[in-house]
Amino acid sequence: MHASSLIILAIASTLFTLPAVGQTAPGGMGPGTPGGGRGMGRPAECSKAADPAQCTARQAAHEQVRAACRDKTGSERQQCMHQQAQQIDCARARVPQQCEARKQAYAACRERSGPDFKRCVQERTPPVDCGQAADPARCQRHQKARELCRDQIGPEHRQCLREALAPPAP
Numbered sequence: 001m002h003a004s005s006l007i008i009l010a011i012a013s014t015l016f017t018l019p020a021v022g023q024t025a026p027g028g029m030g031p032g033t034p035g036g037g038r039g040m041g042r043p044a045e046c047s048k049a050a051d052p053a054q055c056t057a058r059q060a061a062h063e064q065v066r067a068a069c070r071d072k073t074g075s076e077r078q079q080c081m082h083q084q085a086q087q088i089d090c091a092r093a094r095v096p097q098q099c100e101a102r103k104q105a106y107a108a109c110r111e112r113s114g115p116d117f118k119r120c121v122q123e124r125t126p127p128v129d130c131g132q133a134a135d136p137a138r139c140q141r142h143q144k145a146r147e148l149c150r151d152q153i154g155p156e157h158r159q160c161l162r163e164a165l166a167p168p169a170p
Helices: 002-021 052-069 074-086 096-108 114-124 136-148 155-165
Strands: none
Touching: 052 074, 074 096, 096 114, 136 155
16 A cells, blocks of 8 residues: 555646646746747857957847847837837947848848748848958858758758857867
């Protein structure tokens, strides 16, 4: 009888904890959304970034956009996100021309969503001018990787970029 009561206790404790597994955590993060937003991935650790101040500013801007649209869903959320993107002050960006080009691409693609939106923005965003970059060689490597992986979206795109940017095997 002692073993059966342990089994019942184990089953009961499992059943009580099961509903918590599928619940959304504070801030809208649920299972499968490690960074908080759908498809956002993990937030970068800015202390390891090449430009920690710029990384922190970018994260703060993204959080501000998410907070402004947090209570909206579906097409209303999509519209809110596009409006917020258009309000970004490109004068404070590291490369203002690139920021303006991205805003124009977002505006041109605003009627689309999901992978179609991402593909549209990729197609309409001009290549970065590596002559203005802090590390032109690194910029050119990244530009070549983006060009190589431009036809892919989502996890396949990220994997393609990882492979293209990986150091060559000895």
